[in-house]
Amino acid sequence: MNRTKPSVDTPPKASLSKLKKEAIHCRNCPLWKNATQTVFGEGPAKARIIIVGEQPGDQEDLAGRPFVGPAGRLLDKALAEAGLDRSKTWVTNAVKHFKWKPRGKIRLHQKPSAGEISACKPWLLGELRAIHPEVLVIMGATAARSLLGNKIRVTVDRGLIEAPEIAPQVVLTIHPSSLLRIRGSDEERAAAYDAFVRDLRLASGRPGGGSS
DSSP, rough: EEEOOOOOOOOOOOOHHHHHHTTTTTOOGGGGTTTOOOOOOOOOOSSEEEEEEEEEOHHHHTSSSOEEEEEEEEHHHHHHTTOOOOOGEEEESSSOSOEEEEEETTTEEEEOOHHHHHHHHHHHHHHHHHOOSEEEEEEEEHHHHHHHOOOOOOOOHHEEEETTTTTEEEEOOOOOOOHHTTOSHHHEEEHHHHHHEEEEEEEEHHHTOOOO
């Protein structure tokens, strides 16, 4: 199990419904200007597991829901294989607005800056505080930076993370979108996907997850 000092600020004290209403009007950074809407988390208010990704993508920005695009479909598949039911988890992102740049008629994803991650952090911490999850799954570098600080390295530190300040059990893994970008062989893609499922099994409590 890896040990890290979480990056935890004081979150707003509010219910999920109030947080969502307030987040819609957030102007803490400029990302709202080009986004269609705020994409807040979704799931049961008493979820045992919270899953945190980076930011909404193009389809999420249009739909107003997290993880409904290609990465979301891959996440759903991996969760099922890991023995997890997405409908029983709270799924959200570290950044609530879609950051993009135009290329012709396409909106290309842009990685959030440190300032943008910091500006959106109170909403994420508010979700954590309202739900009090038993397990927190952190997917990708942006979510890791928001909650665990900038010294964490996902590929090196993935697995169980000791961070009781944010959740009793914390699992660090890759973002499913990274699996979609692999240009290697079928065997390499399959191995990377299997490793992702093993990480998720740490959250489910099923055997075969292993530990870092």
